[in-house]
Amino acid sequence: MKKKYLIILSFPLLLSSCNKMSTRSKSILVEQIFGMYDLGNEKKIILNSDYSYIYFYVDSDGIKSDLGIWYYHYYIGSKTNQIKAFDMRALGENGERNYYTRYSTFTFYVCKHWGKIIITNGYEGDPDGAPALKWFKKID
Numbered sequence: 001m002k003k004k005y006l007i008i009l010s011f012p013l014l015l016s017s018c019n020k021m022s023t024r025s026k027s028i029l030v031e032q033i034f035g036m037y038d039l040g041n042e043k044k045i046i047l048n049s050d051y052s053y054i055y056f057y058v059d060s061d062g063i064k065s066d067l068g069i070w071y072y073h074y075y076i077g078s079k080t081n082q083i084k085a086f087d088m089r090a091l092g093e094n095g096e097r098n099y100y101t102r103y104s105t106f107t108f109y110v111c112k113h114w115g116k117i118i119i120t121n122g123y124e125g126d127p128d129g130a131p132a133l134k135w136f137k138k139i140d
Helices: 002-016
Strands: 035-040 043-047 052-059 062-075 080-087 097-099 106-113 116-123 133-139
Touching: none
Parallel strands: none
Antiparallel strands: 035 043, 035 133, 043 052, 052 062, 062 080, 080 106, 106 116, 116 133
């Protein structure tokens, strides 16, 4: 009998926090988003408090990194917390990368699940098959 009540009481808890099958969430303070995230496959991104980011990845030549800037926005209508990131791919007159691109390099959706910040870059695979979102955890 107690197990039945526990199951019934757990449903509102699951629905009130971020559902891992959805990117909809309440607004999150930007200060909670700062930090390093493990993107899997030996890739990591650090979202700094000065709104710059460092993206680390493993290439055939070793570990490489890209620098860029990011911004965070909460959309009231869709209840989504979104991060857009732009890197320095554009070349200056001297041949150095010193201009930020107009087009976003990364788009992440941010959610709070059981008190932890998690991000996703969207659906993987066929949207008709209703695939699960792949979530990336913040590394403390």
